């Protein structure tokens with residue numbers, strides 16, 4: 596589904612991703628954990644085609660095709676989705692209008708208004724979102740948690756096949772985290788070939804959405820890959836100790 600091959604990415608003259616390799620197959624859930632500033636959000640933005648980041652070399656391959664030069668629009672049309680670490684607000688664009696336009700961009704004929712309103716209201720209710728959020732300008736005056744729920748509302752409506760959750764858990768209270776994770780899990784149950792990349796600092800979200808693989812990322816590259824338990828090792832020992840312990844094990 597999504598693969599990067601020796602991806603080297605810079606911003607200005609600063610190198611951020613350093614021969615970065617990952618291979619995420621259909622239906623797999625991967626988690627990336629890593630210290631602040633290590634390039635996790637950069638990776639997600641590069642996958643989505645953010646033009647502020649330069650691919651110096653290497654490839655991003657989605658469904659067997661190199662997508663390095665595709666626009667963000669085209670990537671979204673093909674089924675890539677990112678829930679951003681800090682979702683922005685957009686004055687003057689109503690949430691429901693934005694979602695309707697995005698849905699229609701991926702359909703042959705426009706969605707009927709009645710069907711659309713029914714779907715969006717039902718999805719918002721499942722997320723425990725206030726109905727007035729649907730009619731508000733995107734994220735204007737929204738709390739951190741409301742913004743994150745809005746990202747998951749987009750997943751439920753746009754039905755992407757590859758989802759990046761960049762620190763979805765930051766800004767969500769305990770009950771809301773449970774609600775959004777339950778919504779994502781039922782989406783994955785209905786769409787089992789969907790792949791997910793979860794970027795997080797905490798194992799809690801991974802207890803709800805259980806990953807097949809956990810990667811530890813340091814200085815722009817993956818330095819260790821393990822299963823679900825690696826997340827708990829990292830929480831217990833921190834990044835540098837987890838890495839040192841595993842290097843020592845290798846040398847023994």
Ligand SMILES: Nc1ncnc2c1ncn2[C@@H]1O[C@H](COP(=O)(O)OP(=O)(O)O)[C@@H](O)[C@H]1O
Pocket residue numbers: 606611629630631632633634635636637638647
């Ligand atoms: N647009 C940008 N301009 C300049 N530096 C950036 C930009 N985006 C990211 N960086 C830098 O790249 C590094 C990685 O950032 P980021 O990917 O946000 O890290 P993480 O998500 O792992 O905390 C940081 O040092 C950050 O300051």
Ligand SMILES: [Mg+2]
Pocket residue numbers: 635636637680
């Ligand atoms: Mg980040």
